[in-house]
Amino acid sequence: MVFRRTHTPHPAPRPDTPAPRPDRPWTAVGMLAAATFAVVTTEMLPVGLLTSLGAGLDVSAGTAGLAVTLPGLVAAVFAPLLPVAVRRADRRTVLCALLLLLAAANLLTALAPAFPVVLAARLLVGVCMGGVWAVAAGLGARLVPGPSAGRATALVFSGIAVASVLGVPAGTLLGAAAGWRVAFAAMTGCALLVAAALAVVLPPLPAEGAVRLGTFPRLLRAARVRWLLITIALLVTGHFAAYTYVRPVLERTPGTGPGLVGALLLGYGVAGVAGNFAGGALAARHPRRALRLIATVLGAVVLLLAPAGGSGPVSAALLLVWGLAYGGVSVSGQRALTAAAPEAPEAASALFAGVFNAAIALGALAGGRLADGPGLTAVLLTGGVLAALAALTPAAPVRDAHGAVTSP
The missing domain is CATH 1.20.1250.20 (MFS general substrate transporter like domains)
Structure with missing residues (x-):
């Protein structure tokens, strides 16, 4: 009698099994x-x-x-x-x-x-x-x-x-x-x-x-993705055009020495941490609306800093609001782009990072040109106007991964 060893095959993994x-x-x-x-x-x-x-x-x-x-x-x-x-x-x-x-x-x-x-x-x-x-x-x-x-x-x-x-x-x-x-x-x-x-x-x-490289042109053909990237580019360029020179802006305020400037910038950073989580909470429900609100507040604050240079308390308050607003930019932009391109989240993240870093370099360069030419008031006005323009970009309908329209 011949005995045959039987093997119980392991079930093949389901293709839709989630990652661990x-x-x-x-x-x-x-x-x-x-x-x-x-x-x-x-x-x-x-x-x-x-x-x-x-x-x-x-x-x-x-x-x-x-x-x-x-x-x-x-x-x-x-x-x-x-x-x-x-x-x-x-x-x-x-x-x-x-x-x-x-x-x-x-x-x-x-x-x-x-x-x-x-x-x-x-x-x-x-x-x-x-x-x-x-x-x-x-x-x-x-x-x-x-x-x-x-x-x-x-x-x-x-x-x-x-x-x-x-x-x-x-x-x-x-x-x-x-x-x-x-x-x-x-x-x-x-x-x-x-x-x-x-x-x-x-x-x-x-x-x-x-x-794949072809993924990026396909994403950019979607109006909702293009306008979000334009919004982020305007907002980040405006922010860094002004923020790169925030120290000399603060130092022109009477009675503001190096120690106080350092304390104000620390306060700005702490407000940014709070703004990151506040922006994340709002972006979880309405990512496009969160980004628009941030651009509106940031643009207004930077524009108001130009005439507020003679008042230390007003400048300090505006700087804290600036930090609170900008703290939510990264998370809101990321959430908005992910919602706009649910079929290619990593490619959307890559576009976001590329545009964001290019805007940092462009903003710092533009701010430097203005600071060496027309002066600090022109720096603030330019940065504020760019951020305000970001709030005015049109929104296109955004669909989630199941095809349902979500709130912008």
């Missing part, structure tokens, strides 16, 4: 916030270290400023290209690799013997910025789906606001006490820790569909 969820989804979302914190702190750290960095490498402050401009321009290009390059790679692996690259870029900066080496390192920072923004922006809703998706997205973007409030000031203080190289070395350690934590805390996050 982490045991602690909010911890995973918190680590995504840590990733945005690390990349934005690295991006903006040279702002507080320009003088010492320039002196240490024997270049002028203006030349040292390229360490701030270059990453933004590179990020604008790489944000849409990186999702295409990584295609179906697990997004956990991609994020860990980007944080390791960020650590290498910071270490290269800390050890740089000459300024061209710093610029090479900052180019790598731009790649990391574009990649982290494009990949991480939409993951909060995947990790915590449903009604809490808006809060999860807000938490991911809170890393940007916390970087402004804590990361950059802490790095500046460390640089003043121990040297600019030590500040960048500290960010090397921060990026390594975040990379390790992401590897442990995040679940596997397979791509929801390979992003």
Whole structure:
């Protein structure tokens, strides 16, 4: 008698089986916030270290400023290209690799013997910025789906606001006490820790569909996506045209010394953190309406700062409202674009990151031209008008993933 071994076949996985969820989804979302914190702190750290960095490498402050401009321009290009390059790679692996690259870029900066080496390192920072923004922006809703998706997205973007409030000031203080190289070395350690934590805390996050270059023209053919990107470009360009020169704007107010300016900017950052979560709560229900409200408030505040220069209390109050409004820009813009393109959320995030970073560079450049020419009043008027124009862009009907029209 011949006995045949029978095998019970394992059932084939269903194609619609959801990706594994982490045991602690909010911890995973918190680590995504840590990733945005690390990349934005690295991006903006040279702002507080320009003088010492320039002196240490024997270049002028203006030349040292390229360490701030270059990453933004590179990020604008790489944000849409990186999702295409990584295609179906697990997004956990991609994020860990980007944080390791960020650590290498910071270490290269800390050890740089000459300024061209710093610029090479900052180019790598731009790649990391574009990649982290494009990949991480939409993951909060995947990790915590449903009604809490808006809060999860807000938490991911809170890393940007916390970087402004804590990361950059802490790095500046460390640089003043121990040297600019030590500040960048500290960010090397921060990026390594975040990379390790992401590897442990995040679940596997397979791509929801390979992003191809042809996806972007298809998205841009949709009027709702085009107008949202125009809104974001106007709003962010106007903000950075004015905010890049907010220190000299405040310093022209009688009785406002360096200590008070620092306190006011800290208050601005704290208000930005609050605005991030307030904007996220509103954007979860009405993303387009949230963005329009933010643009209206921000435009009005920046325009009012021009005649308020003679009053310290009025200028301080306007600055806090400015921070509260701008804190909601990132999360509201991300939510609005995701709602406008539910069929391609990662491609929409990549477009958002590219336009956002290009607008940062354009706004800072325009503000500089105006500050050196007509003066600070022209800077504020231009920034306020651009933000106000963002509030006037038309809205197109937005449909959710099931095809139902949602409130704009």
